[in-house]
Amino acid sequence: MSEGALLSVRDVAKSFVMHLRDGVVLPVVANVRFDLFPGECVVLGGPSGVGKSSILRMVYGNYAIDEGSVLVRAPESGEVRDLGAGDPRLVLAIRHNGIGYVSQFLRAVPRVSAVEIVAEPLVSRGIDRTEATARARDMLSRLNLPETLHGLPPATFSGGEKQRVNIARGFITDHPVLLLDEPTASLDAENRDVVTAMIGEKLARGTAILGIFHDQPVREAVATRTIDVSAFSARKAA
Numbered sequence: 537m538s539e540g541a542l543l544s545v546r547d548v549a550k551s552f553v554m555h556l557r558d559g560v561v562l563p564v565v566a567n568v569r570f571d572l573f574p575g576e577c578v579v580l581g582g583p584s585g586v587g588k589s590s591i592l593r594m595v596y597g598n599y600a601i602d603e604g605s606v607l608v609r610a611p612e613s614g615e616v617r618d619l620g621a622g623d624p625r626l627v628l629a630i631r632h633n634g635i636g637y638v639s640q641f642l643r644a645v646p647r648v649s650a651v652e653i654v655a656e657p658l659v660s661r662g663i664d665r666t667e668a669t670a671r672a673r674d675m676l677s678r679l680n681l682p683e684t685l686h687g688l689p690p691a692t693f694s695g696g697e698k699q700r701v702n703i704a705r706g707f708i709t710d711h712p713v714l715l716l717d718e719p720t721a722s723l724d725a726e727n728r729d730v731v732t733a734m735i736g737e738k739l740a741r742g743t744a745i746l747g748i749f750h751d752q753p754v755r756e757a758v759a760t761r762t763i764d765v766s767a768f769s770a771r772k773a774a
């Protein structure tokens with residue numbers, strides 16, 4: 537692992553095997569190799585279908601990898617661990633205090649209010665519920681979610697309202713590495729600016745961000761480096 541990096545992806549390859557289609561193999565990426573350092577926002581670029589989301593999901597342990605390693609530095613001990621080995625306990629431990637993830641869509645939890653969804657990561661890390669709730673409300677207000685919605689379950693919220701609940705939940709903790717999959721896709725210009733500012737604050741505190749941003753103004757505002765995923769295309773190489 538590179539000196540000072542929080543995440544090192546080393547020679548990762550991934551194919552999808554379509555079991556319902558006679559086991560057809562779809563190679564996606566190969567030889568994926570990059571590092572992520574504190575305070576940088578690395579943007580995954582390249583055309584649709586090239587494998588950007590797949591890389592994020594492999595780094596988060598959602599997709600198993602076929603080859604290579606995903607090395608993560610533990611926040612307290614500094615110990616380096618390989619998520620690519622596919623140990624589910626390690627994946628859960630790293631999600632707890634190592635890597636945060638804001639997916640494109642909020643997983644709707646029935647009957648749980650927006651403010652509880654946002655406060656939950658703090659409560660599960662031992663923060664008092666009253667304080668966690670207050671911080672969740674502040675973050676939702678900063679993202680312009682009307683107070684009347686704070687106490688309601690997001691199932692009936694608009695796409696942009698759900699996305700803001702998702703962003704608030706992902707940003708409320710301080711994971712050293714934060715993965716963002718198109719966090720501003722459904723947002724209006726005002727809320728895009730709020731999220732851009734929130735990303736800047738995370739970077740200033742040393743968080744390392746890896747993300748996909750189709751929205752060009754946001755991408756230009758936040759990116760410190762871009763990786764063109766076409767360079768890792770397994771189909772081109774095949």
Ligand SMILES: Nc1ncnc2c1ncn2[C@@H]1O[C@H](COP(=O)(O)OP(=O)(O)OP(=O)(O)O)[C@@H](O)[C@H]1O
Nearest residue numbers: 552553562564582583584585586587588589590591
């Ligand atoms: N779970 C899956 N099963 C089978 N194929 C998949 C799966 N996930 C992704 N793929 C395929 O892998 C390729 C890369 O998909 P991916 O979503 O990573 O691309 P992307 O670069 O993020 O695209 P976009 O910019 O359109 O979101 C695509 O051809 C997609 O069909």
